[in-house]
Structures are given as structure tokens and as C-alpha cells.
Amino acid sequence: MATQFLTSTSLMAMLFFGLVDQDVPKPRVELKYGAQREGRRPDADMAKWRAHRLGMIIHFGLYSQAGGAWDGVSYPFAAEFIKANAKVPDVEYDKLLKTFNPDRNAPKNWASLAKQLGAKYVVITTKHHEGFCLWPSKHTDFAVQSTPYKTDFLGEFVNACDEEGLDVMLYYSILDWHHKSWRYSLKDEDDHAEFMKYWEFATLQLEELLERYPGVKGFWFDGTWDSSVKNNGFLTYELEQRLREIKPNLVIGSRLRADETGARHFDANGQLMGDYEQGWERKLPISPLENDWECVMTVPENQWGYHANWTGHVKDSIELIEMLAKCTALDGNFVLNIGPRGDGSIRSEEIQLVREIGSWMDINGDAIYNCGTSGLERQDWGWTTAREGSTDVNAIIFNVPVSGRLNLQLKKGEVIKSATLGDKILQIEENGDGRYFIRIPKMDYDTAFVIKLQIVDGKQTVTDVPKI
Numbered sequence: 260m261a262t263q264f265l266t267s268t269s270l271m272a273m274l275f276f277g278l279v280d281q282d283v284p285k286p287r288v289e290l291k292y293g294a295q296r297e298g299r300r301p302d303a304d305m306a307k308w309r310a311h312r313l314g315m316i317i318h319f320g321l322y323s324q325a326g327g328a329w330d331g332v333s334y335p336f337a338a339e340f341i342k343a344n345a346k347v348p349d350v351e352y353d354k355l356l357k358t359f360n361p362d363r364n365a366p367k368n369w370a371s372l373a374k375q376l377g378a379k380y381v382v383i384t385t386k387h388h389e390g391f392c393l394w395p396s397k398h399t400d401f402a403v404q405s406t407p408y409k410t411d412f413l414g415e416f417v418n419a420c421d422e423e424g425l426d427v428m429l430y431y432s433i434l435d436w437h438h439k440s441w442r443y444s445l446k447d448e449d450d451h452a453e454f455m456k457y458w459e460f461a462t463l464q465l466e467e468l469l470e471r472y473p474g475v476k477g478f479w480f481d482g483t484w485d486s487s488v489k490n491n492g493f494l495t496y497e498l499e500q501r502l503r504e505i506k507p508n509l510v511i512g513s514r515l516r517a518d519e520t521g522a523r524h525f526d527a528n529g530q531l532m533g534d535y536e537q538g539w540e541r542k543l544p545i546s547p548l549e550n551d552w553e554c555v556m557t558v559p560e561n562q563w564g565y566h567a568n569w570t571g572h573v574k575d576s577i578e579l580i581e582m583l584a585k586c587t588a589l590d591g592n593f594v595l596n597i598g599p600r601g602d603g604s605i606r607s608e609e610i611q612l613v614r615e616i617g618s619w620m621d622i623n624g625d626a627i628y629n630c631g632t633s634g635l636e637r638q639d640w641g642w643t644t645a646r647e648g649s650t651d652v653n654a655i656i657f658n659v660p661v662s663g664r665l666n667l668q669l670k671k672g673e674v675i676k677s678a679t680l681g682d683k684i685l686q687i688e689e690n691g692d693g694r695y696f697i698r699i700p701k702m703d704y705d706t707a708f709v710i711k712l713q714i715v716d717g718k719q720t721v722t723d724v725p726k727i
């Protein structure tokens with residue numbers, strides 16, 4: 260009785276405050292460093308990024324040599340954090356420079372792997388939190404020119420991607436464990452002065468990247484959560500502007516930004532900062548979003564860099580394909596992470612997954628590339644996607660009903676004209692109120708498959724709806 264009372268009181272309170280919250284519009288905060296524009300970007304570069312739908316992200320750095328272990332001890336937390344996990348002093352960690360010498364074919368092999376996956380764009384860590392740079396930077400020696408590899412690893416990879424026709428985005432960590440001027444918080448004038456030096460360094464590096472690789476499509480920022488960055492909104496605001504002055508149509512996600520109130524990703528007025536929602540990290544939304552968005556996904560639980568000892572659940576290809584289909588159906592991009600070993604080789608589990616997803620995309624890519632939400636309600640057998648401007652729907656089936664009939668619910672006023680699986684025309688049964696049964700052949704399905712639905716407005720005369 261008492262719990263019931265408590266529950267209903269708190270429920271009433273929630274409802275009450277919820278209503279009040281909705282009824283009284285929040286006053287708009289005047290922001291100097293909030294969102295730089297509103298709504299989805301309508302230009303061709305953004306449209307291209309959106310149409311890609313499938314990408315690949317590569318985490319590669321000095322940490323890749325350690326494989327999640329230090330001095331014989333394996334640390335289960337993210338392998339790219341090994342320096343922090345094992346509390347490795349700089350002098351020890353910097354020795355990894357002397358052994359950084361990946362296979363010269365790695366850049367080409369990785370670009371070809373991304374192609375095989377069916378990815379249309381690749382994100383690569385140019386500098387992760389450890390601070391090591393994959394390109395020969397003028398602004399630090401903690402970079403590839405100080406290793407036995409010597410040459411421009413990043414440039415070789417960018418060229419290999421160009422040859423494969425893949426777009427490139429550069430991951431850059433603002434957080435830098437190596438730079439002496441990096442600060443987590445600014446406690447006094449000295450911190451402030453040092454951090455401004457760091458900011459100048461990062462800005463010069465980003466300009467250097469754009470100068471060296473003018474074809475890159477955008478930046479993938481990370482490591483912006485510390486108070487030094489998030490409590491000084493003008494820094495990321497001005498940096499974004501500076502980069503866009505150099506290359507106006509760069510695609511830059513929301514993770515770079517904070518406004519002057521300390522709000523990240525979305526400013527104090529709820530407006531997205533940057534071009535797309537970049538907070539979908541190893542998770543997906545439940546319904547289509549207003550903004551563009553991108554999900555980045557690891558194969559094991561939380562490992563981005565190479566870890567020799569994966570523990571916990573490891574995703575299989577069908578699970579990842581379903582995430583890709585779901586992202587497309589909910590108007591977002593899906594980006595799969597690969598963590599090569601220090602020598603540039605890729606573990607067999609990742610190669611196998613790329614093959615499986617890639618073969619699925621060879622057959623079903625039409626339901627993913629250039630597609631987005633169909634506007635239909637959620638169907639219990641899988642996900643539906645459509646090309647912009649087309650009423651045809653791709654039904655991507657993950658849960659095959661034992662009855663051999665798919666329940667399809669259309670929007671009010673719409674009727675189905677045909678349903679095809681490959682070259683097979685499927686039987687359709689009308690079931691009232693925009694509901695249909697679609698008969699699917701009885702067989703052993705070993706992967707998800709796509710049924711093409713031709714849907715028309717019910718006001719048009721439809722004479723050829725097959726009935727059973």
C-alpha cells in the first residue's frame with residue numbers, strides 16, 4: 260500500500276513537473292559561442308557523407324604495439340589507454356617510438372579492407388590521447404619521422420584511400436597526454452597561459468593536416484571532455500570557424516564543441532553544434548533523429564586499439580549488419596572499428612567480419628547506400644529503409660516468422676503494389692487498415708535478406724494488387 264502510494268505520488272509529481280516543463284517555453288539563452296547554424300546541412304558534401312551510411316574507423320598508434328599489456332600484465336580496459344592503465348612513465352612509453360615500424364603495405368591493405376567491407380569513408384586516428392602523430396609533423400618530434408618507419412604513414416594511407424575511391428576523415432584527439440602544455444583544468448594564470456600554448460599547437464597541427472591532405476572530407480574530434488576545453492567554449496567555436504575558413508565544407512561532428520555555458524554537443528538552447536550528432540558511441544537511438552548522426556562501434560566491448568586478449572562478448576557479423584540496417588532506417592551512419600596490430604597486420608576475427616559484412620553489402624547494399632528512414636512504423640521482423648523521394652521500401656528481414664507470413668503495416672492511405680525477393684514475386688494478402696501479410700518462401704535463412712516493396716498512394720487506381 261505504502262509503496263503504491265509513493266509510486267503514484269511520485270508519478271503525479273513527474274507528470275506535473277513534466278507538463279509545467281513543456282508548457283513554459285525555456286527562455287532562449289543569448290549565446291556567443293553556441294551552434295553556428297541550425298537544421299541539417301543541405302549542401303552536396305554533407306549529402307554525400309549522409310549517403311555513405313557505412314564507414315570504417317581505424318585506431319592505430321604506439322599503443323597498438325602493446326596490445327593491452329605492459330610488463331607482462333594484461334589490462335582489460337581499452338587497449339589504446341595502456342599508458343594510463345599501466346601508469347607508464349613518459350620515458351618508458353616513448354621507447355615505443357624506436358620499435359614503430361609497421362609493414363609498408365599496411366596503408367594499402369587497410370584501404371583495401373575498408374573497400375571490401377563496403378565502407379564509403381574511413382576515419383583514422385592521426386593522433387590519439389597518447390599524442391603520437393602518424394604524419395611527420397613540423398610541430399612535434401613525437402611523430403612518425405622519429406620512428407624506424409620514418410615516412411608519412413598517414414599520407415600513404417590517404418593516397419591508398421583515394422585510389423580505392425574512399426573518403427577520408429581525420430580523427431584528432433584534443434586531449435594530449437604527451438604535450439607539456441596540455442592541462443585538464445585551468446586553475447591559475449599559469450595553467451591558462453600554458454593551455455593557450457597547447458591550443459596554438461593543436462591549431463597549427465590541424466592546419467598542417469589540411470595543408471598536407473587537402474582532399475580530406477572532415478575531422479573527427481575526440482578528447483574534449485575536460486574542463487579546460489568545455490569551460491572555454493570560445494576555443495572550440497573559433498577552432499571550428501578557423502577550419503571552415505580554410506575548407507568551408509568540412510564535415511565536423513558535435514564532439515568538438517562546447518558553448519560558453521559548458522554545454523557539449525548541444526548548446527544551452529538545445530541546438531546541435533557541428534554537422535552531426537557524434538555522441539552515438541557503441542549505442543544507437545530508438546527512432547529516427549532530426550539531426551544527422553553517426554554511430555561508431557567496436558567489435559568486442561570497449562576496445563578501439565589492438566588488444567591481444569579480447570574478453571567479454573565479441574559481436575558477430577549478423578549483429579553488426581543489423582546495427583547497420585538500424586542506423587540506416589533511423590537516418591544515421593554506421594562506422595565499424597578496426598584495431599590493427601603494431602606491425603600493421605589485422606587480426607583474423609576482424610578480417611572475417613569484414614568479409615561477411617562486405618559480401619552481405621555486395622548483395623544488399625541497395626537497401627543501405629543512399630537510403631534513410633522509410634517513414635513506416637517499426638515492424639517486428641526487421642528494419643525498413645527508402646531512398647529519399649521514393650515511395651519504394653526495402654524491408655530488411657532479421658526475424659523470420661515461423662508462420663511464413665510477414666505482417667506489414669503501411670501508413671494510412673498507402674497500398675502495396677508488389678513485394679519481391681530477388682526475382683521472386685511474393686504473394687500479398689490484404690488485411691484491412693493498411694495491414695498486409697506477405698508470404699515468404701519456407702527455407703533455411705542464414706542471413707538477413709531484403710524484400711523490395713512497391714508502395715503507392717491509395718488514391719491512385721491500383722488494379723494489379725495480387726490477392727490470395
Ligand code: JFZ
Binds near residue numbers: 563
Ligand atoms: C573515446 C576515446 O577515449 C576512445 O579511445 C576511442 O577513441 C573512442 C572512439 O572515443 O572514447 C569515448 C568517447 C566518448 C564516449 C565514450 C567513449 N561517450 O560519449 O560515451
